[in-house]
Amino acid sequence: MKYQNLDDIDKNKINLRKLIRYFLIRNNGKDLSSKISIATEQDLPFLQQNRSQLTYTWIGHSTFLIQLNGLNILTDPVFSNRMGTEKRLVPPGINLFDLPEMDIVLISHAHFDHLEFSSLKKLKGSPTFYVPVGLKKLCKQKGLTNIIEANWWDSLAPTSSITIHFVPAQHWSRRSLFDKNRVHWGGWVIESSQHTFYFVGDTGYFHGFKEIGIRFSIDTVFMPIGDYEPEWMSGLQHLNPEEAVQAFQDVGACAFVPMHYGTYRLSMDTGPEALERLKQEWSRQKLSFNHLHVLKIGETTIGQ
Secondary structure: OOOOOHHHOOOOOOOHHHHHHHHHHOOOOOOOOOOOOEOOOOOHHHHHHOOOOOEEEEEEOOEEEEEEOOEEEEEOOOOOOEEOOEEOOOOOOOOHHHOOOOOEEEOOOOOOOOOOHHHHOOOOOOOEEEEEOOOHHHHHHOOOOOEEEEOOOOEEOOOOOEEEEEEOOOOOOOOOOOOOOOOOOOEEEEEEOOOEEEEOOOOOOOOHHHHHHHHOOOOEEEEEOOOOOOHHHHOOOOOOHHHHHHHHHHHOOOEEEEEOOOOOOOOOOOHHHHHHHHHHHHHHOOOOHHHEOOOOEOOEEEOO
């Protein structure tokens, strides 16, 4: 079975001539010496033992440690030093082996920068892996257990204190030449009486954001802002910073936490310029900077 986006929107088509030119001009006018910020202080013993306070920590790219209602939750765990030909630009905010024991792992889709089996198999504890429909077979082949699949709008209750919901995104999936869109993709809403998070995953801008905003009262959204340039290659599958701000407004969340920038350089844009465009659009829209929570790599927010 092949999965589709809402309105059957496919990803941008690849033009070989344009793709070759893209690699030739990719670095023109780019400041590759500038990196995103890294937290200088961490309280790892607190994070390793915490089972009472709400926290979220940006580890890098789309990987967050969320501590909610006594649970340790990890999103799209990727700790690799390389992504294809690209080197990791900043170290993981928390070393893989310094993480606490995991209870829940949420996977948004099967692309390599979001699904890294070598990282998953090294996690402490016996987590339950929540994955898009179609991915369970591959996970079992790779040696994982405790796997639960979800389709769009499915709601699951890992415990009596939280509910997680798999929600639509506009993206695609592939891990080999022959498995395009054989696995679904999406985002995760993590809902509790204490706080509701929306982990967007990977997506282009689409009308589904408004529907998600209608269905859920979201406190914090982890929103991708990078890997958008050139638009002819990424426009239907990734958000640029301006679209990310519009998506935030569609969702109606209280806090915007940017992600998916500055850890690996997978397109022409760089992390610092994505963040600068985000801040410029935030100002242009006259939004309060109290609602924009830009985390440093390894930075932890407590109790918001």
